[in-house]
Amino acid sequence: MxxxxxxxxxxxxxxxxxxxxxLRLAVLCHLSERPMTVSELQAATGAVQSNLSQHLAKMRLMGLLTCERHSQQVTYRLADPAFARLTETLKSIYCSPTGAACPGEDPPSKRSTL
Amino acid sequence: MxxxxxxxxxxxxxxxxxxxxxLRLAVLCHLSERPMTVSELQAATGAVQSNLSQHLAKMRLMGLLTCERHSQQVTYRLADPAFARLTETLKSIYCSPTGAACPGEDPPSKRSTL
DNA sequence: ATAGAATATGAGCACATTCTAATATTGTCA
DNA sequence: TGACAATATTAGAATGTGCTCATATTCTAT
Structure with a gap:
Protein backbone atom coordinates (compact mmCIF):
# COMPACT_ATOMS: atom_id res chain seq x y z
CA MET A 1 0.00 0.00 0.00
CA LEU A 23 -26.58 8.57 -11.70
CA ARG A 24 -23.76 10.29 -9.87
CA LEU A 25 -21.11 8.55 -11.94
CA ALA A 26 -22.95 9.57 -15.09
CA VAL A 27 -22.99 13.14 -13.84
CA LEU A 28 -19.29 12.99 -13.10
CA CYS A 29 -18.64 11.75 -16.61
CA HIS A 30 -20.60 14.55 -18.17
CA LEU A 31 -18.98 17.18 -16.02
CA SER A 32 -15.58 15.72 -16.79
CA GLU A 33 -16.10 17.03 -20.27
CA ARG A 34 -17.53 20.42 -19.51
CA PRO A 35 -19.55 22.33 -16.91
CA MET A 36 -23.28 21.95 -17.33
CA THR A 37 -26.47 23.40 -15.94
CA VAL A 38 -28.88 21.31 -13.96
CA SER A 39 -31.34 21.19 -16.80
CA GLU A 40 -28.68 20.06 -19.21
CA LEU A 41 -27.71 17.31 -16.82
CA GLN A 42 -31.33 16.45 -16.40
CA ALA A 43 -31.77 16.08 -20.13
CA ALA A 44 -28.51 14.17 -20.47
CA THR A 45 -29.27 11.68 -17.73
CA GLY A 46 -33.01 11.48 -17.88
CA ALA A 47 -33.19 11.80 -14.12
CA VAL A 48 -36.10 13.21 -12.17
CA GLN A 49 -35.48 16.82 -11.20
CA SER A 50 -35.65 16.60 -7.43
CA ASN A 51 -33.68 13.42 -7.40
CA LEU A 52 -30.93 14.85 -9.56
CA SER A 53 -30.84 17.95 -7.42
CA GLN A 54 -30.31 15.82 -4.34
CA HIS A 55 -27.49 13.90 -5.91
CA LEU A 56 -25.83 17.10 -7.09
CA ALA A 57 -26.09 18.47 -3.58
CA LYS A 58 -24.46 15.37 -2.17
CA MET A 59 -21.63 15.50 -4.65
CA ARG A 60 -21.12 19.13 -3.78
CA LEU A 61 -21.07 18.45 -0.07
CA MET A 62 -18.66 15.60 -0.63
CA GLY A 63 -16.34 18.03 -2.34
CA LEU A 64 -16.64 16.66 -5.85
CA LEU A 65 -18.45 19.57 -7.44
CA THR A 66 -18.93 23.27 -7.16
CA CYS A 67 -21.68 25.36 -8.65
CA GLU A 68 -22.58 28.90 -9.46
CA ARG A 69 -25.84 30.49 -10.32
CA HIS A 70 -26.51 32.56 -13.42
CA SER A 71 -29.93 34.08 -13.06
CA GLN A 72 -32.21 31.07 -12.98
CA GLN A 73 -29.75 28.47 -14.03
CA VAL A 74 -27.13 26.80 -11.89
CA THR A 75 -23.99 25.52 -13.50
CA TYR A 76 -22.11 22.62 -11.93
CA ARG A 77 -18.51 21.73 -12.58
CA LEU A 78 -15.79 19.49 -11.13
CA ALA A 79 -14.36 20.99 -7.97
CA ASP A 80 -10.97 19.86 -9.22
CA PRO A 81 -10.16 18.83 -12.77
CA ALA A 82 -8.15 15.98 -11.26
CA PHE A 83 -11.43 14.18 -10.63
CA ALA A 84 -11.74 13.64 -14.34
CA ARG A 85 -8.93 11.12 -13.96
CA LEU A 86 -11.34 8.93 -12.10
CA THR A 87 -13.74 8.63 -14.99
CA GLU A 88 -10.79 8.23 -17.34
CA THR A 89 -9.48 5.34 -15.30
CA LEU A 90 -12.87 3.69 -15.12
CA LYS A 91 -13.23 4.05 -18.84
CA SER A 92 -9.80 2.55 -19.33
CA ILE A 93 -10.82 -0.42 -17.21
CA TYR A 94 -14.31 -1.02 -18.51
CA CYS A 95 -14.16 0.24 -22.05
CA SER A 96 -10.60 -0.86 -22.56
CA PRO A 97 -9.30 -1.90 -25.98
CA THR A 98 -7.97 -5.04 -24.27
CA GLY A 99 -11.37 -5.80 -22.84
CA ALA A 100 -10.04 -6.18 -19.29
CA ALA A 101 -12.08 -6.68 -16.15
CA CYS A 102 -15.13 -8.75 -16.90
CA PRO A 103 -16.44 -9.34 -13.37
CA GLY A 104 -18.84 -12.12 -12.57
CA GLU A 105 -21.96 -10.32 -13.69
CA ASP A 106 -24.40 -9.27 -11.04
CA PRO A 107 -24.49 -11.77 -8.17
CA PRO A 108 -25.19 -15.09 -9.96
CA SER A 109 -26.93 -16.25 -6.83
CA LYS A 110 -24.02 -16.41 -4.43
CA ARG A 111 -20.93 -18.41 -3.64
CA SER A 112 -18.65 -18.75 -6.64
CA THR A 113 -14.96 -19.40 -6.22
CA LEU A 114 -13.54 -21.51 -3.41
CA MET B 1 -19.53 11.47 -21.47
CA LEU B 23 -11.34 -1.08 4.91
CA ARG B 24 -12.08 -2.33 1.41
CA LEU B 25 -10.05 0.41 -0.22
CA ALA B 26 -7.16 -0.40 2.10
CA VAL B 27 -7.45 -4.04 1.07
CA LEU B 28 -7.47 -3.07 -2.58
CA CYS B 29 -4.34 -1.01 -2.06
CA HIS B 30 -2.54 -3.87 -0.41
CA LEU B 31 -3.59 -6.37 -3.03
CA SER B 32 -2.58 -3.94 -5.74
CA GLU B 33 0.97 -4.61 -4.66
CA ARG B 34 0.81 -8.35 -4.22
CA PRO B 35 -1.56 -11.20 -3.36
CA MET B 36 -1.98 -11.75 0.35
CA THR B 37 -3.54 -14.24 2.70
CA VAL B 38 -6.42 -13.29 4.93
CA SER B 39 -4.23 -13.28 8.00
CA GLU B 40 -1.72 -11.02 6.31
CA LEU B 41 -4.49 -8.63 5.39
CA GLN B 42 -5.82 -8.88 8.89
CA ALA B 43 -2.46 -7.89 10.31
CA ALA B 44 -2.00 -5.17 7.73
CA THR B 45 -5.37 -3.56 8.28
CA GLY B 46 -5.99 -4.33 11.91
CA ALA B 47 -9.53 -5.42 11.06
CA VAL B 48 -11.56 -7.93 13.01
CA GLN B 49 -11.45 -11.37 11.41
CA SER B 50 -15.11 -11.95 10.70
CA ASN B 51 -15.57 -8.42 9.52
CA LEU B 52 -12.63 -8.61 7.16
CA SER B 53 -13.85 -11.92 5.87
CA GLN B 54 -17.21 -10.42 5.05
CA HIS B 55 -15.66 -7.53 3.20
CA LEU B 56 -13.43 -9.86 1.24
CA ALA B 57 -16.45 -11.92 0.33
CA LYS B 58 -18.26 -8.85 -0.89
CA MET B 59 -15.33 -7.73 -3.00
CA ARG B 60 -15.13 -11.20 -4.46
CA LEU B 61 -18.82 -11.30 -5.29
CA MET B 62 -18.54 -7.85 -6.82
CA GLY B 63 -15.86 -9.19 -9.12
CA LEU B 64 -12.93 -7.28 -7.67
CA LEU B 65 -11.04 -10.18 -6.17
CA THR B 66 -10.45 -13.87 -6.57
CA CYS B 67 -9.04 -16.25 -4.05
CA GLU B 68 -7.53 -19.69 -3.76
CA ARG B 69 -6.95 -21.87 -0.79
CA HIS B 70 -3.63 -23.39 0.15
CA SER B 71 -4.24 -25.81 2.97
CA GLN B 72 -5.54 -23.60 5.73
CA GLN B 73 -4.73 -20.27 4.25
CA VAL B 74 -6.66 -18.42 1.60
CA THR B 75 -4.85 -16.06 -0.69
CA TYR B 76 -6.70 -13.15 -2.23
CA ARG B 77 -5.63 -11.21 -5.29
CA LEU B 78 -7.04 -8.69 -7.74
CA ALA B 79 -9.38 -10.35 -10.19
CA ASP B 80 -7.82 -8.17 -12.84
CA PRO B 81 -4.54 -6.27 -12.51
CA ALA B 82 -6.30 -3.37 -14.19
CA PHE B 83 -8.00 -2.64 -10.89
CA ALA B 84 -4.67 -1.47 -9.56
CA ARG B 85 -5.13 1.57 -11.78
CA LEU B 86 -7.93 2.63 -9.52
CA THR B 87 -5.73 2.88 -6.46
CA GLU B 88 -3.04 4.50 -8.58
CA THR B 89 -5.46 7.13 -9.74
CA LEU B 90 -6.71 7.80 -6.23
CA LYS B 91 -3.16 8.12 -5.05
CA SER B 92 -2.43 10.52 -7.87
CA ILE B 93 -5.39 12.62 -6.82
CA TYR B 94 -4.99 12.57 -3.06
CA CYS B 95 -1.27 12.15 -2.61
CA SER B 96 -0.42 14.22 -5.62
CA PRO B 97 2.77 16.26 -5.78
CA THR B 98 0.58 19.20 -6.77
CA GLY B 99 -1.62 18.69 -3.76
CA ALA B 100 -4.81 18.72 -5.84
CA ALA B 101 -8.32 18.03 -4.60
CA CYS B 102 -8.77 19.39 -1.13
CA PRO B 103 -12.52 18.86 -0.64
CA GLY B 104 -14.49 20.69 2.00
CA GLU B 105 -13.63 18.41 4.90
CA ASP B 106 -16.30 16.17 6.31
CA PRO B 107 -19.77 17.81 6.19
CA PRO B 108 -19.23 21.17 7.94
CA SER B 109 -22.85 21.02 9.01
CA LYS B 110 -24.57 21.50 5.70
CA ARG B 111 -25.28 24.09 3.08
CA SER B 112 -22.15 25.77 1.75
CA THR B 113 -22.01 27.29 -1.69
CA LEU B 114 -24.99 28.95 -3.31
C1' DA C 1 -10.75 -39.03 16.71
C1' DT C 2 -9.68 -34.70 18.83
C1' DA C 3 -7.89 -30.27 19.12
C1' DG C 4 -6.50 -26.16 17.25
C1' DA C 5 -5.64 -22.75 13.44
C1' DA C 6 -7.49 -20.10 9.58
C1' DT C 7 -11.67 -18.71 7.40
C1' DA C 8 -16.47 -18.29 6.40
C1' DT C 9 -21.35 -17.64 7.45
C1' DG C 10 -25.61 -16.23 9.72
C1' DA C 11 -28.53 -13.39 12.81
C1' DG C 12 -29.92 -9.10 14.04
C1' DC C 13 -29.57 -4.40 15.33
C1' DA C 14 -28.21 0.39 14.20
C1' DC C 15 -27.62 3.51 10.87
C1' DA C 16 -27.20 5.28 5.99
C1' DT C 17 -29.03 5.69 1.27
C1' DT C 18 -32.31 6.33 -2.31
C1' DC C 19 -36.50 7.38 -4.23
C1' DT C 20 -40.97 9.83 -4.70
C1' DA C 21 -44.23 13.37 -3.90
C1' DA C 22 -45.11 17.73 -2.12
C1' DT C 23 -43.57 22.24 -1.23
C1' DA C 24 -40.31 26.07 -0.90
C1' DT C 25 -37.03 29.36 -3.01
C1' DT C 26 -35.14 32.45 -6.39
C1' DG C 27 -35.12 35.03 -10.37
C1' DT C 28 -37.44 36.84 -14.80
C1' DC C 29 -40.88 39.02 -17.23
C1' DA C 30 -45.36 40.98 -18.41
C1' DT D 1 -47.74 42.02 -8.43
C1' DG D 2 -48.66 37.54 -10.44
C1' DA D 3 -47.32 33.75 -13.08
C1' DC D 4 -43.82 30.84 -14.66
C1' DA D 5 -39.24 28.58 -14.98
C1' DA D 6 -35.29 26.46 -12.73
C1' DT D 7 -33.65 24.54 -8.51
C1' DA D 8 -33.62 23.18 -3.78
C1' DT D 9 -35.41 21.16 0.42
C1' DT D 10 -38.28 18.20 3.30
C1' DA D 11 -40.63 14.12 4.79
C1' DG D 12 -41.10 9.40 4.99
C1' DA D 13 -41.23 4.73 3.46
C1' DA D 14 -38.26 1.07 1.52
C1' DT D 15 -34.01 -0.88 1.07
C1' DG D 16 -29.15 -1.48 1.76
C1' DT D 17 -24.80 -1.46 4.67
C1' DG D 18 -21.72 -2.42 8.36
C1' DC D 19 -20.73 -4.17 12.72
C1' DT D 20 -20.53 -7.67 16.44
C1' DC D 21 -21.15 -12.06 18.34
C1' DA D 22 -21.87 -16.76 17.87
C1' DT D 23 -21.19 -20.69 15.23
C1' DA D 24 -19.79 -23.46 11.20
C1' DT D 25 -16.36 -25.22 7.99
C1' DT D 26 -11.79 -26.95 6.55
C1' DC D 27 -7.34 -28.39 7.23
C1' DT D 28 -3.41 -30.13 9.77
C1' DA D 29 -1.17 -32.46 13.31
C1' DT D 30 -1.13 -35.46 17.16
Missing part, protein backbone atom coordinates in the same frame (compact mmCIF):
# COMPACT_ATOMS: atom_id res chain seq x y z
CA UNK A 2 3.07 2.14 -0.55
CA UNK A 3 2.40 5.83 -0.26
CA UNK A 4 -1.25 5.82 0.68
CA UNK A 5 -1.55 6.77 4.33
CA UNK A 6 -4.69 5.90 6.23
CA UNK A 7 -5.66 9.55 6.34
CA UNK A 8 -5.65 9.84 2.54
CA UNK A 9 -7.53 6.58 2.31
CA UNK A 10 -10.21 8.24 4.35
CA UNK A 11 -10.45 11.18 1.98
CA UNK A 12 -10.39 8.99 -1.08
CA UNK A 13 -13.17 6.90 0.37
CA UNK A 14 -15.40 9.93 0.62
CA UNK A 15 -14.90 10.66 -3.06
CA UNK A 16 -15.59 7.06 -3.94
CA UNK A 17 -18.83 7.05 -2.00
CA UNK A 18 -19.77 10.24 -3.76
CA UNK A 19 -19.39 8.50 -7.09
CA UNK A 20 -20.51 4.97 -6.31
CA UNK A 21 -23.93 5.44 -7.84
CA UNK A 22 -25.06 5.15 -11.43
CA UNK B 2 -17.89 10.34 -24.68
CA UNK B 3 -17.30 6.62 -24.82
CA UNK B 4 -18.89 5.50 -21.60
CA UNK B 5 -22.17 3.79 -22.40
CA UNK B 6 -24.78 3.40 -19.71
CA UNK B 7 -24.13 -0.31 -19.56
CA UNK B 8 -20.46 0.21 -18.71
CA UNK B 9 -21.43 2.86 -16.20
CA UNK B 10 -23.47 0.20 -14.50
CA UNK B 11 -20.51 -2.16 -14.27
CA UNK B 12 -18.16 0.56 -13.13
CA UNK B 13 -20.60 1.53 -10.44
CA UNK B 14 -20.50 -1.97 -9.00
CA UNK B 15 -16.73 -1.77 -8.72
CA UNK B 16 -16.95 1.63 -7.11
CA UNK B 17 -19.42 0.43 -4.53
CA UNK B 18 -17.12 -2.48 -3.84
CA UNK B 19 -14.32 -0.07 -3.02
CA UNK B 20 -16.17 2.82 -1.43
CA UNK B 21 -15.29 1.81 2.09
CA UNK B 22 -12.16 2.50 4.10
Missing amino acids: TGFPQEKIHEATRALRAVAHE | TGFPQEKIHEATRALRAVAHE
Whole structure:
Protein backbone atom coordinates (compact mmCIF):
# COMPACT_ATOMS: atom_id res chain seq x y z
CA MET A 1 0.00 0.00 0.00
CA THR A 2 3.07 2.14 -0.55
CA GLY A 3 2.40 5.83 -0.26
CA PHE A 4 -1.25 5.82 0.68
CA PRO A 5 -1.55 6.77 4.33
CA GLN A 6 -4.69 5.90 6.23
CA GLU A 7 -5.66 9.55 6.34
CA LYS A 8 -5.65 9.84 2.54
CA ILE A 9 -7.53 6.58 2.31
CA HIS A 10 -10.21 8.24 4.35
CA GLU A 11 -10.45 11.18 1.98
CA ALA A 12 -10.39 8.99 -1.08
CA THR A 13 -13.17 6.90 0.37
CA ARG A 14 -15.40 9.93 0.62
CA ALA A 15 -14.90 10.66 -3.06
CA LEU A 16 -15.59 7.06 -3.94
CA ARG A 17 -18.83 7.05 -2.00
CA ALA A 18 -19.77 10.24 -3.76
CA VAL A 19 -19.39 8.50 -7.09
CA ALA A 20 -20.51 4.97 -6.31
CA HIS A 21 -23.93 5.44 -7.84
CA GLU A 22 -25.06 5.15 -11.43
CA LEU A 23 -26.58 8.57 -11.70
CA ARG A 24 -23.76 10.29 -9.87
CA LEU A 25 -21.11 8.55 -11.94
CA ALA A 26 -22.95 9.57 -15.09
CA VAL A 27 -22.99 13.14 -13.84
CA LEU A 28 -19.29 12.99 -13.10
CA CYS A 29 -18.64 11.75 -16.61
CA HIS A 30 -20.60 14.55 -18.17
CA LEU A 31 -18.98 17.18 -16.02
CA SER A 32 -15.58 15.72 -16.79
CA GLU A 33 -16.10 17.03 -20.27
CA ARG A 34 -17.53 20.42 -19.51
CA PRO A 35 -19.55 22.33 -16.91
CA MET A 36 -23.28 21.95 -17.33
CA THR A 37 -26.47 23.40 -15.94
CA VAL A 38 -28.88 21.31 -13.96
CA SER A 39 -31.34 21.19 -16.80
CA GLU A 40 -28.68 20.06 -19.21
CA LEU A 41 -27.71 17.31 -16.82
CA GLN A 42 -31.33 16.45 -16.40
CA ALA A 43 -31.77 16.08 -20.13
CA ALA A 44 -28.51 14.17 -20.47
CA THR A 45 -29.27 11.68 -17.73
CA GLY A 46 -33.01 11.48 -17.88
CA ALA A 47 -33.19 11.80 -14.12
CA VAL A 48 -36.10 13.21 -12.17
CA GLN A 49 -35.48 16.82 -11.20
CA SER A 50 -35.65 16.60 -7.43
CA ASN A 51 -33.68 13.42 -7.40
CA LEU A 52 -30.93 14.85 -9.56
CA SER A 53 -30.84 17.95 -7.42
CA GLN A 54 -30.31 15.82 -4.34
CA HIS A 55 -27.49 13.90 -5.91
CA LEU A 56 -25.83 17.10 -7.09
CA ALA A 57 -26.09 18.47 -3.58
CA LYS A 58 -24.46 15.37 -2.17
CA MET A 59 -21.63 15.50 -4.65
CA ARG A 60 -21.12 19.13 -3.78
CA LEU A 61 -21.07 18.45 -0.07
CA MET A 62 -18.66 15.60 -0.63
CA GLY A 63 -16.34 18.03 -2.34
CA LEU A 64 -16.64 16.66 -5.85
CA LEU A 65 -18.45 19.57 -7.44
CA THR A 66 -18.93 23.27 -7.16
CA CYS A 67 -21.68 25.36 -8.65
CA GLU A 68 -22.58 28.90 -9.46
CA ARG A 69 -25.84 30.49 -10.32
CA HIS A 70 -26.51 32.56 -13.42
CA SER A 71 -29.93 34.08 -13.06
CA GLN A 72 -32.21 31.07 -12.98
CA GLN A 73 -29.75 28.47 -14.03
CA VAL A 74 -27.13 26.80 -11.89
CA THR A 75 -23.99 25.52 -13.50
CA TYR A 76 -22.11 22.62 -11.93
CA ARG A 77 -18.51 21.73 -12.58
CA LEU A 78 -15.79 19.49 -11.13
CA ALA A 79 -14.36 20.99 -7.97
CA ASP A 80 -10.97 19.86 -9.22
CA PRO A 81 -10.16 18.83 -12.77
CA ALA A 82 -8.15 15.98 -11.26
CA PHE A 83 -11.43 14.18 -10.63
CA ALA A 84 -11.74 13.64 -14.34
CA ARG A 85 -8.93 11.12 -13.96
CA LEU A 86 -11.34 8.93 -12.10
CA THR A 87 -13.74 8.63 -14.99
CA GLU A 88 -10.79 8.23 -17.34
CA THR A 89 -9.48 5.34 -15.30
CA LEU A 90 -12.87 3.69 -15.12
CA LYS A 91 -13.23 4.05 -18.84
CA SER A 92 -9.80 2.55 -19.33
CA ILE A 93 -10.82 -0.42 -17.21
CA TYR A 94 -14.31 -1.02 -18.51
CA CYS A 95 -14.16 0.24 -22.05
CA SER A 96 -10.60 -0.86 -22.56
CA PRO A 97 -9.30 -1.90 -25.98
CA THR A 98 -7.97 -5.04 -24.27
CA GLY A 99 -11.37 -5.80 -22.84
CA ALA A 100 -10.04 -6.18 -19.29
CA ALA A 101 -12.08 -6.68 -16.15
CA CYS A 102 -15.13 -8.75 -16.90
CA PRO A 103 -16.44 -9.34 -13.37
CA GLY A 104 -18.84 -12.12 -12.57
CA GLU A 105 -21.96 -10.32 -13.69
CA ASP A 106 -24.40 -9.27 -11.04
CA PRO A 107 -24.49 -11.77 -8.17
CA PRO A 108 -25.19 -15.09 -9.96
CA SER A 109 -26.93 -16.25 -6.83
CA LYS A 110 -24.02 -16.41 -4.43
CA ARG A 111 -20.93 -18.41 -3.64
CA SER A 112 -18.65 -18.75 -6.64
CA THR A 113 -14.96 -19.40 -6.22
CA LEU A 114 -13.54 -21.51 -3.41
CA MET B 1 -19.53 11.47 -21.47
CA THR B 2 -17.89 10.34 -24.68
CA GLY B 3 -17.30 6.62 -24.82
CA PHE B 4 -18.89 5.50 -21.60
CA PRO B 5 -22.17 3.79 -22.40
CA GLN B 6 -24.78 3.40 -19.71
CA GLU B 7 -24.13 -0.31 -19.56
CA LYS B 8 -20.46 0.21 -18.71
CA ILE B 9 -21.43 2.86 -16.20
CA HIS B 10 -23.47 0.20 -14.50
CA GLU B 11 -20.51 -2.16 -14.27
CA ALA B 12 -18.16 0.56 -13.13
CA THR B 13 -20.60 1.53 -10.44
CA ARG B 14 -20.50 -1.97 -9.00
CA ALA B 15 -16.73 -1.77 -8.72
CA LEU B 16 -16.95 1.63 -7.11
CA ARG B 17 -19.42 0.43 -4.53
CA ALA B 18 -17.12 -2.48 -3.84
CA VAL B 19 -14.32 -0.07 -3.02
CA ALA B 20 -16.17 2.82 -1.43
CA HIS B 21 -15.29 1.81 2.09
CA GLU B 22 -12.16 2.50 4.10
CA LEU B 23 -11.34 -1.08 4.91
CA ARG B 24 -12.08 -2.33 1.41
CA LEU B 25 -10.05 0.41 -0.22
CA ALA B 26 -7.16 -0.40 2.10
CA VAL B 27 -7.45 -4.04 1.07
CA LEU B 28 -7.47 -3.07 -2.58
CA CYS B 29 -4.34 -1.01 -2.06
CA HIS B 30 -2.54 -3.87 -0.41
CA LEU B 31 -3.59 -6.37 -3.03
CA SER B 32 -2.58 -3.94 -5.74
CA GLU B 33 0.97 -4.61 -4.66
CA ARG B 34 0.81 -8.35 -4.22
CA PRO B 35 -1.56 -11.20 -3.36
CA MET B 36 -1.98 -11.75 0.35
CA THR B 37 -3.54 -14.24 2.70
CA VAL B 38 -6.42 -13.29 4.93
CA SER B 39 -4.23 -13.28 8.00
CA GLU B 40 -1.72 -11.02 6.31
CA LEU B 41 -4.49 -8.63 5.39
CA GLN B 42 -5.82 -8.88 8.89
CA ALA B 43 -2.46 -7.89 10.31
CA ALA B 44 -2.00 -5.17 7.73
CA THR B 45 -5.37 -3.56 8.28
CA GLY B 46 -5.99 -4.33 11.91
CA ALA B 47 -9.53 -5.42 11.06
CA VAL B 48 -11.56 -7.93 13.01
CA GLN B 49 -11.45 -11.37 11.41
CA SER B 50 -15.11 -11.95 10.70
CA ASN B 51 -15.57 -8.42 9.52
CA LEU B 52 -12.63 -8.61 7.16
CA SER B 53 -13.85 -11.92 5.87
CA GLN B 54 -17.21 -10.42 5.05
CA HIS B 55 -15.66 -7.53 3.20
CA LEU B 56 -13.43 -9.86 1.24
CA ALA B 57 -16.45 -11.92 0.33
CA LYS B 58 -18.26 -8.85 -0.89
CA MET B 59 -15.33 -7.73 -3.00
CA ARG B 60 -15.13 -11.20 -4.46
CA LEU B 61 -18.82 -11.30 -5.29
CA MET B 62 -18.54 -7.85 -6.82
CA GLY B 63 -15.86 -9.19 -9.12
CA LEU B 64 -12.93 -7.28 -7.67
CA LEU B 65 -11.04 -10.18 -6.17
CA THR B 66 -10.45 -13.87 -6.57
CA CYS B 67 -9.04 -16.25 -4.05
CA GLU B 68 -7.53 -19.69 -3.76
CA ARG B 69 -6.95 -21.87 -0.79
CA HIS B 70 -3.63 -23.39 0.15
CA SER B 71 -4.24 -25.81 2.97
CA GLN B 72 -5.54 -23.60 5.73
CA GLN B 73 -4.73 -20.27 4.25
CA VAL B 74 -6.66 -18.42 1.60
CA THR B 75 -4.85 -16.06 -0.69
CA TYR B 76 -6.70 -13.15 -2.23
CA ARG B 77 -5.63 -11.21 -5.29
CA LEU B 78 -7.04 -8.69 -7.74
CA ALA B 79 -9.38 -10.35 -10.19
CA ASP B 80 -7.82 -8.17 -12.84
CA PRO B 81 -4.54 -6.27 -12.51
CA ALA B 82 -6.30 -3.37 -14.19
CA PHE B 83 -8.00 -2.64 -10.89
CA ALA B 84 -4.67 -1.47 -9.56
CA ARG B 85 -5.13 1.57 -11.78
CA LEU B 86 -7.93 2.63 -9.52
CA THR B 87 -5.73 2.88 -6.46
CA GLU B 88 -3.04 4.50 -8.58
CA THR B 89 -5.46 7.13 -9.74
CA LEU B 90 -6.71 7.80 -6.23
CA LYS B 91 -3.16 8.12 -5.05
CA SER B 92 -2.43 10.52 -7.87
CA ILE B 93 -5.39 12.62 -6.82
CA TYR B 94 -4.99 12.57 -3.06
CA CYS B 95 -1.27 12.15 -2.61
CA SER B 96 -0.42 14.22 -5.62
CA PRO B 97 2.77 16.26 -5.78
CA THR B 98 0.58 19.20 -6.77
CA GLY B 99 -1.62 18.69 -3.76
CA ALA B 100 -4.81 18.72 -5.84
CA ALA B 101 -8.32 18.03 -4.60
CA CYS B 102 -8.77 19.39 -1.13
CA PRO B 103 -12.52 18.86 -0.64
CA GLY B 104 -14.49 20.69 2.00
CA GLU B 105 -13.63 18.41 4.90
CA ASP B 106 -16.30 16.17 6.31
CA PRO B 107 -19.77 17.81 6.19
CA PRO B 108 -19.23 21.17 7.94
CA SER B 109 -22.85 21.02 9.01
CA LYS B 110 -24.57 21.50 5.70
CA ARG B 111 -25.28 24.09 3.08
CA SER B 112 -22.15 25.77 1.75
CA THR B 113 -22.01 27.29 -1.69
CA LEU B 114 -24.99 28.95 -3.31
C1' DA C 1 -10.75 -39.03 16.71
C1' DT C 2 -9.68 -34.70 18.83
C1' DA C 3 -7.89 -30.27 19.12
C1' DG C 4 -6.50 -26.16 17.25
C1' DA C 5 -5.64 -22.75 13.44
C1' DA C 6 -7.49 -20.10 9.58
C1' DT C 7 -11.67 -18.71 7.40
C1' DA C 8 -16.47 -18.29 6.40
C1' DT C 9 -21.35 -17.64 7.45
C1' DG C 10 -25.61 -16.23 9.72
C1' DA C 11 -28.53 -13.39 12.81
C1' DG C 12 -29.92 -9.10 14.04
C1' DC C 13 -29.57 -4.40 15.33
C1' DA C 14 -28.21 0.39 14.20
C1' DC C 15 -27.62 3.51 10.87
C1' DA C 16 -27.20 5.28 5.99
C1' DT C 17 -29.03 5.69 1.27
C1' DT C 18 -32.31 6.33 -2.31
C1' DC C 19 -36.50 7.38 -4.23
C1' DT C 20 -40.97 9.83 -4.70
C1' DA C 21 -44.23 13.37 -3.90
C1' DA C 22 -45.11 17.73 -2.12
C1' DT C 23 -43.57 22.24 -1.23
C1' DA C 24 -40.31 26.07 -0.90
C1' DT C 25 -37.03 29.36 -3.01
C1' DT C 26 -35.14 32.45 -6.39
C1' DG C 27 -35.12 35.03 -10.37
C1' DT C 28 -37.44 36.84 -14.80
C1' DC C 29 -40.88 39.02 -17.23
C1' DA C 30 -45.36 40.98 -18.41
C1' DT D 1 -47.74 42.02 -8.43
C1' DG D 2 -48.66 37.54 -10.44
C1' DA D 3 -47.32 33.75 -13.08
C1' DC D 4 -43.82 30.84 -14.66
C1' DA D 5 -39.24 28.58 -14.98
C1' DA D 6 -35.29 26.46 -12.73
C1' DT D 7 -33.65 24.54 -8.51
C1' DA D 8 -33.62 23.18 -3.78
C1' DT D 9 -35.41 21.16 0.42
C1' DT D 10 -38.28 18.20 3.30
C1' DA D 11 -40.63 14.12 4.79
C1' DG D 12 -41.10 9.40 4.99
C1' DA D 13 -41.23 4.73 3.46
C1' DA D 14 -38.26 1.07 1.52
C1' DT D 15 -34.01 -0.88 1.07
C1' DG D 16 -29.15 -1.48 1.76
C1' DT D 17 -24.80 -1.46 4.67
C1' DG D 18 -21.72 -2.42 8.36
C1' DC D 19 -20.73 -4.17 12.72
C1' DT D 20 -20.53 -7.67 16.44
C1' DC D 21 -21.15 -12.06 18.34
C1' DA D 22 -21.87 -16.76 17.87
C1' DT D 23 -21.19 -20.69 15.23
C1' DA D 24 -19.79 -23.46 11.20
C1' DT D 25 -16.36 -25.22 7.99
C1' DT D 26 -11.79 -26.95 6.55
C1' DC D 27 -7.34 -28.39 7.23
C1' DT D 28 -3.41 -30.13 9.77
C1' DA D 29 -1.17 -32.46 13.31
C1' DT D 30 -1.13 -35.46 17.16
